[in-house]
Amino acid sequence: MGSGKQPGRSLGWLRAAYGTSALGTWLAFGAFPLIAIRVLHAGPAQVAALSAAGSAVGAAVAVPLGPWVEFRRKRPVLIATDLVRCAALLTVPAAYALGVLTFVQLLLVSVLVAAADITFRAAFGAYLKTLLPAEDLLLANARFESTAWTATIVGPPLGGALIGLLGPVATVVADAVSYLLSALGIRATDGREPRPRPRPAARMRAGELLDGWRYLLADPVLRPLFLSTAVFNGLVMATQPLLAVLMLGPLGFAPWQYGLAFAAPSVGGLLGSRLARPLVTRFGSHRVLVGSGALRALWPVGLAFLGPGTGGLLLVIGVELALILCCGVFNPVCATCRLERLPADRVVRALSAWSVTAKASTALLTALWGVLGGVLGPRTAIGLAGVLLLATPLLLPRRPAPLPAGPEPAPTRR
Numbered sequence: 557m558g559s560g561k562q563p564g565r566s567l568g569w570l571r572a573a574y575g576t577s578a579l580g581t582w583l584a585f586g587a588f589p590l591i592a593i594r595v596l597h598a599g600p601a602q603v604a605a606l607s608a609a610g611s612a613v614g615a616a617v618a619v620p621l622g623p624w625v626e627f628r629r630k631r632p633v634l635i636a637t638d639l640v641r642c643a644a645l646l647t648v649p650a651a652y653a654l655g656v657l658t659f660v661q662l663l664l665v666s667v668l669v670a671a672a673d674i675t676f677r678a679a680f681g682a683y684l685k686t687l688l689p690a691e692d693l694l695l696a697n698a699r700f701e702s703t704a705w706t707a708t709i710v711g712p713p714l715g716g717a718l719i720g721l722l723g724p725v726a727t728v729v730a731d732a733v734s735y736l737l738s739a740l741g742i743r744a745t746d747g748r749e750p751r752p753r754p755r756p757a758a759r760m761r762a763g764e765l766l767d768g769w770r771y772l773l774a775d776p777v778l779r780p781l782f783l784s785t786a787v788f789n790g791l792v793m794a795t796q797p798l799l800a801v802l803m804l805g806p807l808g809f810a811p812w813q814y815g816l817a818f819a820a821p822s823v824g825g826l827l828g829s830r831l832a833r834p835l836v837t838r839f840g841s842h843r844v845l846v847g848s849g850a851l852r853a854l855w856p857v858g859l860a861f862l863g864p865g866t867g868g869l870l871l872v873i874g875v876e877l878a879l880i881l882c883c884g885v886f887n888p889v890c891a892t893c894r895l896e897r898l899p900a901d902r903v904v905r906a907l908s909a910w911s912v913t914a915k916a917s918t919a920l921l922t923a924l925w926g927v928l929g930g931v932l933g934p935r936t937a938i939g940l941a942g943v944l945l946l947a948t949p950l951l952l953p954r955r956p957a958p959l960p961a962g963p964e965p966a967p968t969r970r
Contacts, residue, residue, distance in 0.1 A: 566745040567687055567696070573741030574680075575703040577638065580734020582711025583718065584727040585815065588662055589800045591724050595652070596659050600934065604797045604926020609663055612919035617671040619912055623767060625675060626904040629749050630683040631742060637676040638739035644668040645732035649725040670915055678907035685895050685903055686749055693895050694841075697888035698832045705825030705884060712815030719811055768909025771902050776957045778897055781890060782910060784849065784951035790917035791941045791948070792856060792879075794925040798934040799859065803872075807864045817869055821876035828884020836889060842956040845889050850949035852882035857942025860935060897959060 592598035592606055625633050644665045651657040688696055718726040772782045803809040803817070828848075835844045858875040862868050898906050928937040 569741050569744045571699065571703060573738040574700055575707060576741060577734050577738035578704045578707035579711055580731040582707050583715040584731035585712045585715055586800055587727045588666065589797055590811065592659065592662060593804060594724055595657065598659065600801045600929050601926050602659065603801060604922050606662055606666060612916055613667045617667065621675045623905055625679050630679040631745065631749055633679040634676060634683065634742045635739045637672040638735045640672045641669050642732045642735040645728050648728045652725045674908060674911040674915060677911050678904045681895060681907045682903040685900060690896055694833055694836060694888060694892040697891045698829050701829035701884060701888045702826055705822045705829060708822035708825060709819055712819035713812065716812035716815035768905035771906045772909055775897055777953050778894060780951055780953040784948055786913050786917040787951060788945065788948045789914055790921040791945050793918045794921040795938045795941050797922065798925060798929045798938055802934040807868060813869055817872040818876060820873050821880050824877045824881030825884035828881045829888055832885045832888045835885060841889055841893065844885065845893065846952050848882050848886040849952045852879055852886060853945045853948045855879040856945050857939060860939030860942055
């Protein structure tokens, strides 16, 4: 990290905390659907409802947190949300051990984790913006993306092995511990942070809840990025419960094969994140953003042809590899674009709105695709989502725009 500030030790601890929680998340990849299927004997509609309801209610809970966090220091918020996720997840193995685990409890834990996750992501972006000058944001975001994909490569196979050895809730315990370690890592940062601007009014006004969406929809670049990303991510994630049901049910894949199918292609994300900065240097951020955003939409339709055995496993790996490679390029460029275009005193509200919309759209589409999966069958519903994804490049920004005018606030430190 070259010019301007020298975050050094703090950024190192922040990346370590991020990597630890990412590894825990991917160790527990698919844990709740697997518990619902194997322990609670849930069907496709219930598995889809678990993802949809948790995300939707969690997003609703997170809406007022964005304006509240905006005018507070971000480091304590990051630590608190990590601890909330840790405590919520630990109730699942406790209830399982006592024989009282229910589907309702899984839903409630999903809600708490989703709300804390949205708040954490928004505060994390704002905190990162205070540590780095604008010219270093892309490199930092690419490194965080690389860390995330590395965890994705390692996590699911290890998670499958843990489930095989210790039972279906073992990875939930590992995920909870990862959040505790993440909180300790963030606490190890030096704690120096710009003092937030004071809240304009003593009490939160109802209109403030919509400020994040206003900022995003008013910007000529962020508006199409916001809409296209919500639709794309929603359609991709809506097929995940159906893929779990199809692969772990009728097609007879073992849990370790299911984990491998989504872990091995993560090498593409690692490669894509490393290519992002050189591609932007050569072609410019707008071309890379639009090009990678269009290419990522081409591949998911191939999952409609999924079959049993080695051939089916290789098909999933190939489709996911191409998809993740494109996303590995797109994600850090998109994250950098957002931070560059948002004033420092609007980052949390805008990123909260972005995450809430992503969670809500994912929840809505997951619920809808759960119904479609029950009516049409998982394979047909997956194919329909793939066809619709082919149209999402039309939502991407068509031309670049200059950064919004106006100086960044000059906060004081204490």
